[in-house]
Amino acid sequence: MSEQSAVGQVVGPLEVGPVAHGGHWVARWEGRVIFVRHTLPGELVRVRITDDTHARFWRGDAVEVITPAADRITPQCPISGPGGCGGCDFQHVSPAGQRELKRTVVAEQLQRLASLDWDGEVEEVPLPGPGADGVAADADDGVGDVPAWRTRMRYFADTQGNWGLRAHRSHTVVPLPDQGCAIAAVPAPDPGTGAVADVVVDGFGDQHLIMDAEPMGSGADLVQIAGGIEFEVPVDGFWQVHPRAADVLAGAVLDGLEPRAGEQGFDLYCGVGLFAAALAGECVRMWGVESGRAAVRCARRNVPGARFTAGQVGKVLHGLPKRTDLIVLDPPRQGAGKDVIRQVLARRPRAIAYVACDPAALARDLGTAREAGWEVVELRAFDLFPMTHHVECVAILAQR
Template identity: 40%
Template sequence: MASSVPPLLDLDITGIAHGGTFIARHEGRVVFVSDAIPGERVRARITDGAKSSFWRAETVEVLDASPHRRPHVWPEADMSHDPEERAGGADLGHIDLDHQRTLKRQVLTEALDKFAGPGLEAPVVSPVDDTDGTGWRTRVSLHVDADGIVGPYAARSHRVIPVASHPLARPLVAAEALSLRNAKPGRIDLVESSDGEVHVLRRPERGKRPAPRVIVERVGNRSFRVDADGFWQVHQNAASALDGAVRGALEGRIDPDAVHFDLYGGVGLLSSSLAAAGATDIVTVESSARATAHARENLADVDATAVTARVDRYLASLPDGTRAGTIVLDPPRAGAGRAVVEGVHALSPDAVVYVACDPVALARDLGTFRGLGWDVQSLEAFDLFPHSHHLETIAVLSR
């Protein structure tokens, strides 16, 4: 850190940034501050002052508290601990739940305004249950350090923090996590499947990884086989919420004679939504061979073809003149990107349903779509990650 950077600053918090930090300014320089709330005045410790354009800081004392501040939902992440000793993974847990959703909508609004072009209104961020935002994580990753300490990492660190609670985890996952003893250094994943069993997956720092364990998840009356360490939604209600939202978005948009695509299709969750909406010829594309193999099993009773390929390369390989009915697009956090958006556009689909876990990546891709002549017909947002900065958004586009 440069010698001219003061170790502590008193800062007025003016907004929230994408990624769960908060915005202040010091002598014209932006400072990104953790554990604050817009409207507060805080005392913050500078942790990264190397850049001339912005600094990073951690709140060590609240001088003028927001009415939306509450005791942290995770005691081990509370302000009473030194910032280096605060458990990470619940970066909005010090804010009342309704205001968290207001702030998430603000982040989405600013991303849309900056990257997607004018005229788009961010939707209200809706809950998917009526709880206090705890007890929802079916998947928890912990770490074991060289001294055998088991816990989460501290925020923005690889320092393992010992904890006595896991309030965001499902109760059985939390109990299993607190019972872990005598583990070798490495990572431990705990996964609760739909049958209520908690699977403990140990990943030592060195050595051969064991063969994947297959579990079964359920959405409505449909079962999905998935690797326990593969991708599945973390919130216990998330898969059902997204299935219902995508089905609703697809209503009236399915041409039964067309080919429909589920891009970044995973193990077939949203392909099943397409089938339920009336699609009879579905191609699901996913780069993971394990996930694609599961998709073939999971979709055996519908007219679906599972392809293992990178989405951008798959789209580029299609013959000129290939046309699509409706395309469901569910990319990873980095978004689809220009090449994929242009590849989707080249298929001249009737509609695109875009499922996004990152508001900035979504906004960038929507900007590309709009530049190609697409209109955003609707936007929905869901709080699938209470007490963290993440949210899920579904956009429906047509021409």
């Protein structure tokens, strides 16, 4: 093989294989795997190589579609394709096709990493209608059928001071089109305001601007709403960015756990107490654990009848009661890991709810639980990140 870089070279035509976790598809060229973005299974495409630094695979963009798939549509955002913004992986795919791709990825990860067969669907989550709490369904900024669901956006200034978004796997800033970001419920601030800006919508529909010059934790807390409850959230803290996500996920957790009055439970990686509040509303005595001290400060105000501890979940668990009835886990993208899962299982809860934003991490942790004699009795997946490859899952476990 030549030592000359292949980046920029266009190869093909290539026949595209299955979707892979991460927003790309598998293709092969001269025996080498290429992970290709902006294509679909079964398409015949030409591919521009974007990364050849890995010995086992390369990365590329489909820059010419010779034979399109039935689910291919015309992207409504002019910067969503090759060389553009890295945010929307699936804008070239019909909405039903997007959900099928995500279903395929979830099922493949569960089978491969947890030996678990799953035949469920990825559930559509429409935006709230006009007059409902949150962002109105018609707030699409004039870009047609693309749902403007992102209630928190991070914008970056280009060399001319105009706002843009970063390209895929790059710090390069791609300037926003005239109509703005298609999936954003919040517009960019005025040009020349700064180098980085976060814009977030609170539970009342008000927009808040956080500039890069402001130190983390310096702003006032925001108020978000879920289940009719007002939650204080640090201005730079975590809250689900789809306006219906908090309600949908809390509802799935309650439906799966079927809490009983007088039970006790743990809310691990609890953030500002969303699931603790939902279960406390069913008369469950809750104890939350979260590493972020600002989030714990808010959680104590959000759920005054619950107990909260700030610290790493794996360490704090050693000091928590050795038995409990219910446990909710909502770990970061990398998952909870074997140590935390084993500590959770050792409590012998009646039921466990695992909320996951990454199907591979979820599958690894479910595999650990299944090896220890636990059963996945329900698993639901939700399309809370339209136009992207991301998918949210809620798994319910019980001991066999």
